[in-house]
Amino acid sequence: MNQPIFRAPRGTFDLVPPRGEAMLAVRDAMAAPLRASGYGYVETPSFEETRLFARGVGESTDIVTKEMYSFTTRGGDDVTLRPEGTAPVLRAVLENGLHRGALPVKLWYSGSYYRYERPQKGRYRHFSQVGAEILGTEDPASDAELIVLAVDAYRSLGLSGVRVLLNSLGSSESRPAYRAALQEYLRTLDLDEETRRRVELNPLRVLDDKRPEIQKALAQAPVITDYLSSGDREHHETVRSLLADAAVDFIDDPRLVRGLDYYTRTLFEFVHDGLGAQSAVGGGGRYDGLSELLGGPRLPGVGWALGADRTLLAMQAEGLPLPGRVGVDVFAVPLGDDAARRAFGLVTALRRAGVAADVATGGRGLKGSMKAADRSGARYAVVIGSRDLEQGVAQVKDLGSGEQEPVALDRLVEHLRVLLA
Ligand code: AMP
Numbered sequence: 001m002n003q004p005i006f007r008a009p010r011g012t013f014d015l016v017p018p019r020g021e022a023m024l025a026v027r028d029a030m031a032a033p034l035r036a037s038g039y040g041y042v043e044t045p046s047f048e049e050t051r052l053f054a055r056g057v058g059e060s061t062d063i064v065t066k067e068m069y070s071f072t073t074r075g076g077d078d079v080t081l082r083p084e085g086t087a088p089v090l091r092a093v094l095e096n097g098l099h100r101g102a103l104p105v106k107l108w109y110s111g112s113y114y115r116y117e118r119p120q121k122g123r124y125r126h127f128s129q130v131g132a133e134i135l136g137t138e139d140p141a142s143d144a145e146l147i148v149l150a151v152d153a154y155r156s157l158g159l160s161g162v163r164v165l166l167n168s169l170g171s172s173e174s175r176p177a178y179r180a181a182l183q184e185y186l187r188t189l190d191l192d193e194e195t196r197r198r199v200e201l202n203p204l205r206v207l208d209d210k211r212p213e214i215q216k217a218l219a220q221a222p223v224i225t226d227y228l229s230s231g232d233r234e235h236h237e238t239v240r241s242l243l244a245d246a247a248v249d250f251i252d253d254p255r256l257v258r259g260l261d262y263y264t265r266t267l268f269e270f271v272h273d274g275l276g277a278q279s280a281v282g283g284g285g286r287y288d289g290l291s292e293l294l295g296g297p298r299l300p301g302v303g304w305a306l307g308a309d310r311t312l313l314a315m316q317a318e319g320l321p322l323p324g325r326v327g328v329d330v331f332a333v334p335l336g337d338d339a340a341r342r343a344f345g346l347v348t349a350l351r352r353a354g355v356a357a358d359v360a361t362g363g364r365g366l367k368g369s370m371k372a373a374d375r376s377g378a379r380y381a382v383v384i385g386s387r388d389l390e391q392g393v394a395q396v397k398d399l400g401s402g403e404q405e406p407v408a409l410d411r412l413v414e415h416l417r418v419l420l421a
Helices: 019-035 051-055 062-066 087-096 139-158 175-187 193-201 211-216 232-245 308-317 336-354 366-375 385-390 409-418
Strands: 046-048 069-072 077-080 103-114 126-135 162-169 266-274 282-286 303-308 330-333 357-359 380-384 393-398 404-410
Touching: 019 077, 019 103, 019 126, 019 139, 019 308, 046 051, 046 087, 046 193, 051 062, 051 077, 051 087, 051 162, 062 366, 069 409, 077 232, 087 303, 126 139, 126 308, 126 336, 139 282, 162 232, 162 330, 175 193, 175 336, 266 303, 266 308, 266 393, 282 308, 330 336, 330 366, 336 380, 336 385, 336 409, 380 385, 380 409, 385 393, 393 409, 404 409
Parallel strands: 330 357, 330 380
Antiparallel strands: 046 077, 069 077, 103 126, 126 303, 162 266, 266 282, 282 303, 380 393, 393 404
């Protein structure tokens, strides 16, 4: 008996055409505003020393306590498949001394991330993000710039339903007083044991508890905005007014927190209503203390990560067509062996001339080959029969109108280039 076929691991999926192209197009659209704004491309390994994330993301976060793919290598090293991009990129900046050059350093990246989560729609164990970071400046214009670039990326994909949630978590000037006030309030509530522990360890994380009864109890909780120092408030106000100048709508959300501990001051999330429970299509914030946590010098920074998988789901929820093109402009249909050889050379010449072209293979007949031409999405089929060959021509058929004309083989590349221009 045959064994059952292998399947992708739980919480993961394959991208096959045309979804594969759609994902590429989404990532390209996210990267385009960054590439046009002076960001350099950085690539780090998909796994890092486990301690980097424990330190960088936060020991008490869900990511570190429950969701990491961690293992010990044959050599005895403790490593983890990256659950997020900021800590690795900052590690790379420090290791490569980029912070000793001109500041700020602006970087972007794109890749796979891994979290051992309970799989559901929009929440996977392997997912794809495009990220951006600006390091070495506290300028609120950098925070605003990143938010604008993300909004422009979503817009360029045709999305109209992405909302920007904005908050400031304050710096070390403001946070301790707020933390204490929040803790004091939370201690008055009737909470389960685990949540009570969280109140003592990391009270801000309780704000992120999605359970309705907790959310209800949190309605009366003190909000960070009332505790911001004048410096933090000014920073936040500047971000807000720069966003308004750039015609970016945002929603002030003083209860917004995120699942990573390193944020200071600006915090933001991009949400979409078409996704059900997993509504965040991207998010980020400022992390002025992260470098020091990782053993580096003071190096303030701000960044975001946009989720490509969920962005694609959001596009589908809005009824947008799948982005990205599969297919070619020209499809050659040779009839017979001699024609096949000629078609191979012709298609090679077209491709080298920058025309997307494909050719029917395996000696299929006219009918099967024309079907393949239609499936290819081509605008023109180039049919080469044996009589055509004798006359040194091919039939160029417009697959839209059905019109057909003979064109000399040695003029074909130029002819098609003009038609497609
Ligand atoms: P985070 O670092 O958790 O804020 O993630 C940034 C973005 O990545 C989120 O807004 C999501 O769009 C996406 N993302 C995070 N975790 C997952 C996941 N498990 N599956 C799919 N997308 C995710």
